[in-house]
Amino acid sequence: LFLLRDLGPLPKETLRHTLWAKGKRLVNMNTNQPLRPEDVAVGSLTFAMPDGLKETDEEFQTEIAKAALMIVRLQPDNIKDKRELEWSHEGVVAYSKICTHVGCPISLYEQQTHHVLCPCHQSTFDLSDGARVIFGPAGHALPQLRIGVDSEGYLQALGDFEEPVGPAFWERG
Numbered sequence: 001l002f003l004l005r006d007l008g009p010l011p012k013e014t015l016r017h018t019l020w021a022k023g024k025r026l027v028n029m030n031t032n033q034p035l036r037p038e039d040v041a042v043g044s045l046t047f048a049m050p051d052g053l054k055e056t057d058e059e060f061q062t063e064i065a066k067a068a069l070m071i072v073r074l075q076p077d078n079i080k081d082k083r084e085l086e087w088s089h090e091g092v093v094a095y096s097k098i099c100t101h102v103g104c105p106i107s108l109y110e111q112q113t114h115h116v117l118c119p120c121h122q123s124t125f126d127l128s129d130g131a132r133v134i135f136g137p138a139g140h141a142l143p144q145l146r147i148g149v150d151s152e153g154y155l156q157a158l159g160d161f162e163e164p165v166g167p168a169f170w171e172r173g
Contacts, residue, residue: 081130
């Protein structure tokens, strides 16, 4: 036990929280522009990060590893999970881009089935059903970020993720 303690400081609560907070705008990772609901077309996959995070920031890699989002617009009638529908805005849903298996970034989207695939170990998640795992070694659904629209019409977070992002196996037990 003492040998493990000598490996460095314990993470405490740092792995439980991301940069997302109430009122933080969703910014398109490709254009660095804030997103409006109409910017997210039905069937497209958009990647987002919190407003204010810059690639030149020293902590960019650490923070983006926890805060990266996938944004998808689904037809509200296609959303099976009640909480997912309540946490979306006009069918626009926001989920962590970080796989719950070993933390690889998810990037493959099949628009007909609303499934996303992790390229590392093929864990597959159903974005129309609370991003639950439907195939592969991942043990948990992807965390959803509750979103809304601010007074200027931009998508914004309504708080942080309610569960840890990524594998977080030591925090779930």
